[in-house]
Amino acid sequence: MRTDLAVIGAGPAGLAASLAASARGVRVALLDAEPEPGGQYYRRPAAGLRARRPRAPHGRWRTWTRLRDGLAASSVRRLADHHVWCVERRPDGLTVHALLGPEQEQPAEVHARAVLLATGGHEVVLPFPGWTLPGVVTAGGAQAMLKGGLVVPGRTAVVAGTGPLLLPVAAGLAAAGVSVAALVESADPRRLVRYAGPLVGKLPEGAGYAAGLLRHRVPFLARHTVVRAHGDERLTGVTVAALDAHGRLRPGTERHLPCDALAVGHGMLPHTDLAEGLGCRLDGPAVAVDGEQRTDVPGVWAAGEATGIGGAALALAEGHIAGRSAAARLRGTAPDPGAWAPAARARARLRASASALDAVYAPPGRWTDRVTDDTVVCRCEEVDAGAVRAAVAGLGAGDPRTVKLLTRAGMGWCQGRMCGPAVAALAGCAPTPSRRPFARPVPLGVLARPHADTAGPHPTDHPAGTGPSTDHPAGTGRPADRPTERGPS
């Protein structure tokens, strides 16, 4: 199919962007991998579960209903179950390549004059002995399974790691009847006081979760870490210990907490595969954007966690700005930033609070010291820390890519999304962009399939005056690298 603006990701950023652009007369196609819009943040129980109080595992329900009703009343073309694996620059625009879910074998293409990447983020989990045991799940994973499937990983859980996500995860599990043995946070949340100014807007939400934890009598262990997960075929407990100011274990503080579930997370990373495939410039781990949320690739906007982890409210502001900018540019006009001044103020404020949270919630220094040589680091290829260290110390690998070539760490199904930060840290270097050509596995049959040329020029689709603006045109990139005519069938 063909559209003006293809928005990839139906979380807060993608929804806000789609509504803003379509309200200004732009044809919008909204692609998302899930059957229902909302993204991870607004994930709700599957329809078949017929939840009468779907808001129960949620905050910010009113914002969701506004987005949901706005989407229903809009002309946005919603493309659910579309797993996007690549966005291709073509002479006349951009082609979004997707696989239809959940099987992800049938291809689908959307041809657009502009693309808005609202691809969200994923959780970082740093390895520790025992982290591959069944019953150890990511904090976000525990939350997603609870929000979407109304199921929990066990009867007694420990929630551990670092970051603001741990609070709602622990509160959600406790409310669902799980006995939460402890919330183990490696940072010292008292440091948040230093950032009281930028964080003032976040306090009510955090206080709500904290009250939930008090109600369920969940012990909060600040400046503690999980040292090891125990069990043979399944998790039976964890050892936790206190940390000193340098991130080292305080001797004599180790204790055992029996549990059959551990929800663990150490922050989030932006999903940048599609942006990297397009050649967008990154700023650290995030897609670099200007004040209008434009990437440096013509015709490509980005918003939300993809441009830096900052939460749902920031994603809504960025998405709104991106959608308005794209709508104006697609009409061939320069947008007036004054028109979105409230969203820009919210964006500035929320970026400041995201920086403050980042400064407080960081993984403890010296965490790699506690990763024993026999700890699996790359879960897919089953590469242990000893192999990574041997590649560095014995074979002279100086960067994650060389470690990968020598050990296979990062070569498996997840393409290093789970182990990338850990491998880089064990190798003693900064994480580098992964440069994955495809954002997800693609069947060879789809790649080998003869491509119908539906992306050729169709002048009737672009009435005079609605073409891409000359200062930011779509698709002036490299020429198409494959035949534009239908191949042999």
Next chain:
Amino acid sequence: MNPREPSGARPGPAFTVTFDGRPLEALPGQTVAAVLWAADVVSWRSTRVAARPRGVFCGIGVCFDCLVTVNDRPNQRACLVPARPGDVIRTQEGTGHAH
């Protein structure tokens, strides 16, 4: 407490799937992973190299740890695939293509 209680879920009629031959109750809308968790099953794959048990890790389709064989098709992400009546779910050994 039933974890469905806070949301007031009143799912449609349950149906049956099997896991390694054992019948399990499944609810409309649940993924294969949710059905298995509800039955207190947390692992359904054994890894290719060390034959270690694995199940859900990321829960959102990113990590591929929850791969499982459903109706003789290996390498399905249990956290994404909806359970359907009569599904034959089996523990995946290695790549799932060994037989």
